[in-house]
Amino acid sequence: MKKVAIIGGGIVGSTCAYYLSKVSDDVQVTMYDYGVGQATKAAAGIISPWLSKRRNKKWYNLARYGAKTLFDIAQETNMSSDIYNQSGTIVTRDNIEDVNELYDLAVSRHAEAKTMGQVIKLTDDEVKQCIPIISHALPGVFVSGGAKIDGDKYVNKLINIAKKVNLNVVSQRVSINIDGNIIDGNGNVQHYDKIIVTTGAWMKETLSNLPFEVDVRPQKGQLIELSLNTDYNQETQDMPVLMPEGERDFIPFSNGRVIIGATHENDKGFDLEPSHEIIDDLLNSAKNVVDNISEENIIKVKIGTRAYTSDFAPYFGSVPDYDNILVGGGLGSSGLTTGPIMGKILSEIALGINRDNLEELRKPINNYIKKNN
Ligand SMILES: Cc1cc2nc3c(=O)[nH]c(=O)nc-3n(C[C@H](O)[C@H](O)[C@H](O)COP(=O)(O)OP(=O)(O)OC[C@H]3O[C@@H](n4cnc5c(N)ncnc54)[C@H](O)[C@@H]3O)c2cc1C
Numbered sequence: 001m002k003k004v005a006i007i008g009g010g011i012v013g014s015t016c017a018y019y020l021s022k023v024s025d026d027v028q029v030t031m032y033d034y035g036v037g038q039a040t041k042a043a044a045g046i047i048s049p050w051l052s053k054r055r056n057k058k059w060y061n062l063a064r065y066g067a068k069t070l071f072d073i074a075q076e077t078n079m080s081s082d083i084y085n086q087s088g089t090i091v092t093r094d095n096i097e098d099v100n101e102l103y104d105l106a107v108s109r110h111a112e113a114k115t116m117g118q119v120i121k122l123t124d125d126e127v128k129q130c131i132p133i134i135s136h137a138l139p140g141v142f143v144s145g146g147a148k149i150d151g152d153k154y155v156n157k158l159i160n161i162a163k164k165v166n167l168n169v170v171s172q173r174v175s176i177n178i179d180g181n182i183i184d185g186n187g188n189v190q191h192y193d194k195i196i197v198t199t200g201a202w203m204k205e206t207l208s209n210l211p212f213e214v215d216v217r218p219q220k221g222q223l224i225e226l227s228l229n230t231d232y233n234q235e236t237q238d239m240p241v242l243m244p245e246g247e248r249d250f251i252p253f254s255n256g257r258v259i260i261g262a263t264h265e266n267d268k269g270f271d272l273e274p275s276h277e278i279i280d281d282l283l284n285s286a287k288n289v290v291d292n293i294s295e296e297n298i299i300k301v302k303i304g305t306r307a308y309t310s311d312f313a314p315y316f317g318s319v320p321d322y323d324n325i326l327v328g329g330g331l332g333s334s335g336l337t338t339g340p341i342m343g344k345i346l347s348e349i350a351l352g353i354n355r356d357n358l359e360e361l362r363k364p365i366n367n368y369i370k371k372n373n
Pocket residue numbers: 007008009010011012013032033034035036037038039040041042043044045046047172173174175198199200201202206220221222223261262263302303304305306307328329330331332333334335336337338339
């Protein structure tokens with residue numbers, strides 16, 4: 001029986017645990033998750049990588065496979081539409097030339113990314129018809145395969161499936177010693193055949209006893225959740241996500257709930273306090289899209305910490321000189337999209353399963369986990 005530990009229970013760790021639960025006969029899994037500041041639970045939930053203009057081809061490959069993996073997991077586990085909903089995404093632009101350029105980009109990517117579904121150009125009126133709770137719109141591009149997920153519910157769903165098979169969850173903050181073993185929250189040494197570290201923005205701290213320089217920095221993200229007074233009720237759940245030019249993203253959920261966000265605050269470290277200035281800014285952005293809203297519509301503020309590397313690219317794989325330790329992190333602002341495939345691949349590496357195309361998806365791990373001189 002192989003003993004595997006996962007440190008970190010965000011989207012990467014929980015997806016990894018889910019895939020490891022499919023080989024229950026051979027593996028016993030322990031997940032250590034501290035929980036505080038988790039990016040996955042705070043995230044906006046947009047899955048729509050296909051219109052991104054990021055030039056990093058490896059990131060794009062990871063993201064398109066990630067969107068497909070998420071779709072597959074949702075199907076396999078009968079995920080309800082309040083957890084994963086492929087209700088489409090709309091990206092709008094001020095002028096028609098930019099809309100045409102986005103449309104051409106989407107069409108050119110369609111052949112290798114069937115998950116994106118249909119691609120349709122929309123006028124401003126058509127955008128409003130798709131999302132009737134908004135008052136103002138620009139023309140844009142609709143991608144029917146775009147989706148939204150509730151990160152908190154997704155993580156709980158997958159962890160609960162795995163717990164019924166071979167997963168034990170321990171709510172502790174743990175570290176790794178120089179010998180490559182876990183020191184648990186009680187100070188005891190725990191031995192595992194494989195340790196999979198998915199601690200997001202805390203990766204540097206988790207690996208601090210090992211002889212590495214870890215390239216990761218925290219970024220604070222805040223968003224607000226509004227409850228709109230609308231006649232549409234449950235129907236809002238199936239309305240597409242709106243990514244409007246120059247404004248914050250607008251993500252409709254059930255019963256008139258809408259998430260507006262998110263911020264990218266680079267100078268706040270691991271701070272999790274709400275900021276009134278930022279909340280006002282998010283609300284003002286919402287007011288540019290929907291009339292007659294005020295701070296009374298705000299029902300929640302969510303805050304989490306993203307993990308960024310110096311070149312904004314995610315990383316995953318075995319740590320140099322420690323064959324038993326795997327890492328996956330640096331997912332930045334698109335980790336709900338790239339996290340599912342990363343979690344799946346980490347489970348495969350832990351089980352000794354080879355994949356051919358890994359170098360299409362990542363840069364060398366030594367770029368991010370560098371040996372000290
Ligand atoms: C406000 C906001 C909005 C976002 N919106 C989107 C979006 O719309 N679409 C998208 O694709 N992405 C989005 N993201 C990005 C995405 O949420 C993250 O990239 C992704 O969730 C990171 O997942 P992770 O598993 O690497 O880390 P996390 O989800 O941060 O999980 C890491 C876990 O490890 C735990 N941990 C840390 N150290 C230890 C330790 N020593 N011992 C035990 N446990 C430990 C933490 O407590 C945490 O629970 C958003 C992020 C934020 C903050």
